[in-house]
Amino acid sequence: MTAIKAQEVVRSTCPYCGVGCQVDLFIKDEKIFKVEAPFEVAPNFGRLCVKGRFGFDFVHHPSRLTRPLIRKNIGESPRKAVGMEGFRPASWEEALELAAEKLSAVAQQHGGDAIGTFCSAKASNEDNYLFQKFVRGVLKTNNVDHCARLCHAASVAGLTIAIGSSAMSNSIAEMKNLEVFIVTGSNTSETHPVISTFLREAVVKNGAKLIVIDPRGIEMTQYATHWLQQKSGTDVAVFQAMAHTIVTEKLYNASFVEQRVENFETYSASLEGCTPEWAEKISGVPAEKIRDAARLYANAGSAAIYWGMGISQSVHGTDNAISLANLALLCGHLGRPGTGLNPLRGQNNVQGCSDSGGLPNVFPGYQSVTDPGTRNKFEAAWHGELNPDAGLTTMEMVDAAEADSIKAFFIMGENPMMSEPDLRHARHVMESLEFVLVQDIFFNETGEYADIIFPAASFAEKDGTFTNSDRRVQLIRPAVPAPGEARPDWEILCDLAKRVEKKIGGPHSAGFEFTSPAEVWDEMAGLTPPFQGITHDRILLEHGVHWPCPTPDHPGTPYLFEESFPSGKGHLTPLEYNPSAELPDDQYPFMLSTGRVLYHWHGGTLTRRSKLDDIYPNPTVEIHPQDAEKLGVTAGEWIKLRSRRGEIRVKSLVTERSPVGMVFIPFHFAEAAANELTLDARDPKAKIPDYKVCAVSVEKI
Amino acid sequence: MSNNGNTINITINGNTLSVPTGITLMEAIALAQEDVPVICYHEATTSEGLCRQCVVEVEGWRILAPACITPVSEGMVLETDSERVTRARRTILEMLAATTDLSHAPDLQAQMHTYNADPHRFPDAVARAPDLVDDNPFFVRDYAKCVMCWRCVQACGEDLQFTYALSTGGRGYHSKISTFFDSPMPETTCVFCGNCVAVCPTDALRSKTELLMEQGLDYDQIRYKKRKAQKDLDAGGRTQ
Numbered sequence: 025m026t027a028i029k030a031q032e033v034v035r036s037t038c039p040y041c042g043v044g045c046q047v048d049l050f051i052k053d054e055k056i057f058k059v060e061a062p063f064e065v066a067p068n069f070g071r072l073c074v075k076g077r078f079g080f081d082f083v084h085h086p087s088r089l090t091r092p093l094i095r096k097n098i099g100e101s102p103r104k105a106v107g108m109e110g111f112r113p114a115s116w117e118e119a120l121e122l123a124a125e126k127l128s129a130v131a132q133q134h135g136g137d138a139i140g141t142f143c144s145a146k147a148s149n150e151d152n153y154l155f156q157k158f159v160r161g162v163l164k165t166n167n168v169d170h171c172a173r174l175c176h177a178a179s180v181a182g183l184t185i186a187i188g189s190s191a192m193s194n195s196i197a198e199m200k201n202l203e204v205f206i207v208t209g210s211n212t213s214e215t216h217p218v219i220s221t222f223l224r225e226a227v228v229k230n231g232a233k234l235i236v237i238d239p240r241g242i243e244m245t246q247y248a249t250h251w252l253q254q255k256s257g258t259d260v261a262v263f264q265a266m267a268h269t270i271v272t273e274k275l276y277n278a279s280f281v282e283q284r285v286e287n288f289e290t291y292s293a294s295l296e297g298c299t300p301e302w303a304e305k306i307s308g309v310p311a312e313k314i315r316d317a318a319r320l321y322a323n324a325g326s327a328a329i330y331w332g333m334g335i336s337q338s339v340h341g342t343d344n345a346i347s348l349a350n351l352a353l354l355c356g357h358l359g360r361p362g363t364g365l366n367p368l369r370g371q372n373n374v375q376g377c378s379d380s381g382g383l384p385n386v387f388p389g390y391q392s393v394t395d396p397g398t399r400n401k402f403e404a405a406w407h408g409e410l411n412p413d414a415g416l417t418t419m420e421m422v423d424a425a426e427a428d429s430i431k432a433f434f435i436m437g438e439n440p441m442m443s444e445p446d447l448r449h450a451r452h453v454m455e456s457l458e459f460v461l462v463q464d465i466f467f468n469e470t471g472e473y474a475d476i477i478f479p480a481a482s483f484a485e486k487d488g489t490f491t492n493s494d495r496r497v498q499l500i501r502p503a504v505p506a507p508g509e510a511r512p513d514w515e516i517l518c519d520l521a522k523r524v525e526k527k528i529g530g531p532h533s534a535g536f537e538f539t540s541p542a543e544v545w546d547e548m549a550g551l552t553p554p555f556q557g558i559t560h561d562r563i564l565l566e567h568g569v570h571w572p573c574p575t576p577d578h579p580g581t582p583y584l585f586e587e588s589f590p591s592g593k594g595h596l597t598p599l600e601y602n603p604s605a606e607l608p609d610d611q612y613p614f615m616l617s618t619g620r621v622l623y624h625w626h627g628g629t630l631t632r633r634s635k636l637d638d639i640y641p642n643p644t645v646e647i648h649p650q651d652a653e654k655l656g657v658t659a660g661e662w663i664k665l666r667s668r669r670g671e672i673r674v675k676s677l678v679t680e681r682s683p684v685g686m687v688f689i690p691f692h693f694a695e696a697a698a699n700e701l702t703l704d705a706r707d708p709k710a711k712i713p714d715y716k717v718c719a720v721s722v723e724k725i
Numbered sequence: 726m727s728n729n730g731n732t733i734n735i736t737i738n739g740n741t742l743s744v745p746t747g748i749t750l751m752e753a754i755a756l757a758q759e760d761v762p763v764i765c766y767h768e769a770t771t772s773e774g775l776c777r778q779c780v781v782e783v784e785g786w787r788i789l790a791p792a793c794i795t796p797v798s799e800g801m802v803l804e805t806d807s808e809r810v811t812r813a814r815r816t817i818l819e820m821l822a823a824t825t826d827l828s829h830a831p832d833l834q835a836q837m838h839t840y841n842a843d844p845h846r847f848p849d850a851v852a853r854a855p856d857l858v859d860d861n862p863f864f865v866r867d868y869a870k871c872v873m874c875w876r877c878v879q880a881c882g883e884d885l886q887f888t889y890a891l892s893t894g895g896r897g898y899h900s901k902i903s904t905f906f907d908s909p910m911p912e913t914t915c916v917f918c919g920n921c922v923a924v925c926p927t928d929a930l931r932s933k934t935e936l937l938m939e940q941g942l943d944y945d946q947i948r949y950k951k952r953k954a955q956k957d958l959d960a961g962g963r964t965q
Contacts, residue, residue, distance in 0.1 A: 027829045027831070027928060027939065028935060028938060028939050052938070055938070055943070055944060057932075057934055057935050057938050058932050058934070058935050059932075060923055061923065063768055063769045064768075069769075070769050070885070070920075070923065071885050071886070071918070071920055072918060072919060072920065072923070073916070073918050074863065074916060074917040074918055074919065077863075077917075077918060077919035077920075077922070077923075077932075078862075078863040078864075078917065078919060078932065078934075081934065081944065084944045086945060086948075213916075217916065217918065221885065221886055221887055224887035225883075225887060228883055228887060229883065622916060635862045635863065635933075635934075636862075638862035639861065639862050639863075639911065639917070
């Protein structure tokens with residue numbers, strides 16, 4: 025038998041995590057049969073993980089949405105979740121017209137603010153730009169948000185307070201040359217597998233010293249010089265104690281602090297009492313280990329910090345991020361290669377979705393909607409008045425729907441019915457809405473509540489750009505045709521917007537006549553100074569460009585803050601340690617943490633429809649052997665987890681990865697959704713829910 | 726390519742040129758816009774000089790020099806295509822063809838043609854024909870096609886992935902690439918990144934989807950086959 029010959033090889037960007045690996049899709053008979061990666065191109069230089077190399081079969085899954093769908097009993101209240109059988113196929117004409125009619129009716133009766141919208145960290149920059157342009161420019165509301173709220177909102181809030189910018193400060197390409205680095209709240213080898221290979225390379229080949237600060241014995245601990253195993257939710261105490269060591273032992277970078285940092289006196293005074301011994305009592309990390317880690321970090325020539333959801337998905341997520349920023353500011357580990365504050369972004373385009381204005385308080389490029397000058401610029405470009413008030417965040421929209429001030433949802437490429445905390449509550453809210461419009465590539469848990477569903481093209485079927493975790497804007501390209509009548513998001517949005525404008529619009533259209541995503545990008549870049557030097561053609565030539573890139577001859581910016589911070593001086597912020605919202609008690613004696621595994625992706629919409637599901641088919645719970653023995657639980661046994669909110673059945677995975685008294689479950693499995701258990705307690709500043717700490721009981725079935 | 730700013734002169738196929746010190750013969754040959762064939766060499770993995778297909782003749786040297794790992798030195802005179810070199814390359818290809826299934830190695834087939842290699846020159850050679858190893862959902866291992874280039878071992882180890890699931894085992898004719906204790910892939914440290922599959926020059930490692938599509942199955946049939954296999958497994962009493 026001879027080898028299959030590719031009829032076409034198409035360069036694109038991996039649709040899974042925020043690393044943004046460049047991939048070559050090998051196509052035969054309109055199917056992807058193989059995926060490779062170019063060895064000479066950043067950010068992955070030929071490396072891929074199992075999802076990127078073998079997980080693209082979801083594109084060809086028979087359950088892809090291929091026709092617009094309309095709920096058979098549309099208008100019936102309360103709305104109940106229905107399967108595909110509750111929908112009838114419709115023409116694009118009918119579905120678009122009906123959706124436009126419903127949205128217009130809500131906007132005209134109750135005002136645009138009665139509509140809540142979710143754009144997508146999985147869709148392209150161009151899709152998201154058009155989405156928020158439609159929402160802001162036509163529906164006249166700023167109620168637009170996306171799942172970044174549920175992942176790095178706290179990192180954004182914390183870093184904004186500390187330095188005035190929230191993106192990952194340094195690039196992936198710098199990683200293999202690191203000297204000292206901290207990984208905290210990130211199971212990097214499973215959540216950002218390709219980044220973890222560069223971090224391991226730094227340790228193995230460059231002799232870098234790694235400090236892991238994490239409650240779980242994740243794989244990265246095997247490469248660590250120091251592993252600080254804190255109790256869940258006690259991060260601030262550990263970081264404060266590190267700062268205490270750095271200040272009392274005078275290990276900080278005095279000239280950096282003097283030139284580029286403010287509030288040092290107040291801050292250092294606030295650390296009194298935050299001794300490593302104090303932190304040991306709270307976190308369980310031996311004081312000497314905290315001192316050693318602080319000395320290693322502070323004394324390094326350059327040192328970087330990488331973190332993930334373990335830091336941000338917490339009721340004190342903002343404080344966590346601030347406490348990390350405090351360390352970097354004290355030691356001057358910012359603005360040089362191999363340093364920085366680096367929140368690792370979870371989704372392929374979560375950076376880009378935020379950059380493109382998918383947030384309730386900012387236009388593209390983080391330009392404030394409440395700033396009159398900025399608003400004037402966008403009003404002139406979009407030919408109409410804009411709403412001057414910031415909109416609601418994802419969970420605030422759910423709350424507003426419950427309070428009946430939001431009547432309709434428009435959800436593009438997100439699955440809030442898997443990703444929101446406390447799902448029972450969220451379901452109740454979905455039932456009470458007047459109208460729900462969903463646009464997706466699959467029918468998922470959120471689609472069950474839709475009135476109308478638009479079938480969208482996947483990443484492999486359209487043009488556009490994704491922006492990865494290190495702010496690198498990269499291209500996706502059409503490699504295979506979209507199934508059935510599915511269409512690219514940007515096209516659907518333009519058609520919908522034009523129809524809604526006809527019904528409620530003013531004298532001038534905001535502008536939805538585009539012939540390609542490249543044109544959409546150009547319009548956004550024209551309004552967004554950090555993107556002005558980037559075009560699709562330039563990305564094609566250079567494989568990717570790191571923003572900020574203000575002019576065509578600007579090379580792009582792999583690492584930020586060389587000269588100054590967006591806020592001028594970096595700000596050291598005093599903090600107080602507070603315990604978590606819900607802690608184990610007699611009735612619910614285990615601490616529950618949630619997260620991800622290598623073989624699955626977020627709500628599982630993609631990976632559960634891939635051969636990735638073959639190797640990890642069941643929902644699991646990590647439980648320590650001592651706890652398992654006490655409860656009489658054997659490895660592989662199905663057991664029940666119960667919290668005050670709900671219960672799920674999962675298969676036990678008896679392992680020392682999770683410490684005694686703690687259990688860990690991945691959140692990918694709809695049949696055992698982790699968020700049935702989690703609580704809706706939020707960080708007061710970032711409004712991010714705490715997915716990492718709640719109390720559960722473990723019971724044999 | 727390391728370069729402390731110094732250059733040296735070498736002669737390649739009669740042309741003298743100045744090249745940076747510290748580079749390999751292969752890099753120098755590329756600078757001279759000449760070419761050598763390779764089997765085990767890959768841009769992303771460490772060169773070990775295993776296959777000897779990139780050998781060149783160096784004036785005054787008793788043996789042929791593997792270009793991928795030999796550093797340049799002042800005054801070297803190279804022949805990249807001499808009779809001695811082509812004979813060596815032809816013999817390597819003939820020995821490989823006698824023992825290994827090269828049907829999925831278009832580059833090696835092209836080399837066979839270029840060097841006029843006779844695949845039947847060693848009629849008494851015993852071809853290696855171990856069973857195809859199909860032990861995971863993502864890729865198969867067909868060691869009948871393996872030319873022992875070590876690229877996969879290096880990709881799994883310290884050239885790309887730092888996972889160390891693959892290693893070399895056995896001696897001489899029985900030497901082979903395997904996992905520790907020959908364990909099935911899911912029982913090793915393997916994370917199925919497939920970086921080994923990407924660097925394999927002969928399809929000894931290859932994506933299962935690609936293999937099944939080559940057998941004429943489409944995506945839906947592959948899924949059906951998988952579900953059926955799972956059902957049979959479950960019916961056989963193995964619990965999930």
